[in-house]
Amino acid sequence: MSSLLIRGARPLGGEPCDVYVEDGLIRSVDRVAGAGERAGAGRGASASEHVETVDAAGLVLLPGLVDLHTHLREPGREDAETVRTGSEAAAAGGYTAVLAMANTSPVTDTAEAALRVWQLGRDAGLVDVQPVGAVSKGLAGEELAEIGLMARSAAAVRVFSDDGRCVADPLLMRRALEYVKTYGGVISQHSQDPALAGPSACCHEGELSGRLGLPGWPGVAEEVIVARDVMLARHTGSRLHVAHVSTAGSVEVVRWAKAQGIAVSAEVAPHHLLLTTDLLAGYDPTYKVNPPLRPAEDVEALRAALADGTIDAVATDHAPHARQDKEHAFVDAAFGMLGLETALSVVAEVMVASGLLDWAGVARVMSTNPATIAGLDGHGRPIAVGEPANLTLVDPAAAFVVDRDDSLSLSRNNPWHGRSLTGRVIGTFLRGVRTFG
Template structure:
């Protein structure tokens, strides 16, 4: 950690008054009148400063699928997207269901150093849904795992889910559920509706998500534990979560950028870049999800960044893999859907992109407000910029972005992670 001070000259925290933010020894040491801060100057040109973003849901693919992404390339993509911390899902090969694997992921993240990579531990051995993984060992490992998920698969057995919720109370863990009733979604390819019937693609009914969310909030209430609902995709799930929160149930939820913007109509192209799980839903769902994020019923934006090699998308629909890239476009999609629509302001967006996800996942050192003494995890963004999405230029190893060719608003310019610049002028520093 450098001893020298860095001054973010002329920056607007949360889009408010222009100040200098002085960073020293990894923390915000001073917030002073613009032009008066002393140290090595980075001219922020009146751009907006936000707390570094925290992504509760990424797939960094390492170990096992380094052809799609590595912790290094995923960290780079995350930093460029304004993130200072990401949670890496457990569906790697081998599965992150032991202390050994989560420690490996943790160490690889630290070596790269661009973001803090918090490994998510599997709930069940091999994501098999039958036997609890050694959750305690992962919690007490160097990785200090607090978020457990079989993401990609649903912990569908109600008894296993109940036990998992109970067990993680010992270390204030949280079960992040991929809510998908498996029997209702056998071979499911897209949202079940008029369009799935017309396209002849097997439907993934919203009820398959909502029924699991409903079951899980009741279980969380019964055992008084913490449930987090991954990638909420339907208006019906929002209603259930709203009801549960009103009852005081300890449930939190996330929504992906793509579910805030894209709808199932894109599937009519049969282009697998739009194939994702849970599937793209209807415009009514998109409206409900935006409103729920604005109201705080949904706590966080999480990318579900899911890199896949080209051949797994350059094929017919049924053969293609589920998933979309998200890290380098999440901020712009948030601006497009939440800021430009007036649903969130910069402070509340920071709450959904940083403060709440950090709290849910116990991302130590992240999600602090921009105040003196807080760890210097900061994203400096240009709300007025716009850019054309060119997946070929992404830091991610994969190219499966559904936004290719779109012009998006907002750009991440500088990022500081623990006081060190990870991104300057839109490029990573190492």
């Protein structure tokens, strides 16, 4: 019988409580009565002689974070990341569940491939790794993948995406939306019109891209796909999830779709909440990401949309790359940034410190909503008696400087290196078992 007592934590930033966990479930949540007295502190703790006690005074307790958008690279690119190293990075970032994107080698487009990723996650045992199935075979955008078989497998795939590539064919997208509806699934779309954002586009299209001589990626290339897909979602009555929204125009389309009652959800990546396109002036390939960093006016729109609920979730788009893929001239470097270990701190810096979100809001956009979108039972649950003890402890006052060499990821393409952030994960617990801290 394993048990855990977290003393004096503030669930969702509220009043201090003692939270007692036994056999993976929360058994009691007792408010701390005062400086010298506790109201029912640790009720039930005597049920086990071996209780791990955590002094959490001054710390915020959140439900374990859930990431809708993680690239773990295994199988195929274990030089950049493995399921185990990605799981270690996720646990360090406060995550208890991550969704592993399908653009591996081989692609996760069959039930067998999905089961392999799922089993690697179980073997690592640090976070619940849920595979994302490809929409199309080989991510080629021509023929539907084995959606039904993946959904019915032990991996129980519910999110499908060709992330890294847009499902550009509207008929294929329509068929995918119709098909996943049968299984209660959702299509997560990488919204990028391939004609408007050509194969060499690598920078937000604007004055800076022209001055730097970098091929431009206009915001409208994202927005026209978002608009098309919300209409297809309305037509099919199916669920659409818009991955890594990056423009004010996309926000307006999603806001309109929700007002119409269309089943659409959306996510934003931490880097799109803080970093802007001016960072590209030094041609540092660390800042090359897809969709690209956008101007300040887009960043402000994304923050407001996350605060008012138009954007449902923060998702890392954690994209590790080996040095030989990232350390090139900007136009030739791979797209992507690390994100798992710093996402909570970025959200604390951008959204909490500014008053746009409180800690209950952080739990909503980084745990509850992502778990609901992904259909993950046992995650994103209230901190309440009888609930699974998937929990994250945060020190809201902890200031630190990000050092890429401290990362648990195998890769070092960290856009936050050298930057000061405030708000740090202190401990992560998966079903009551400490996985970090």
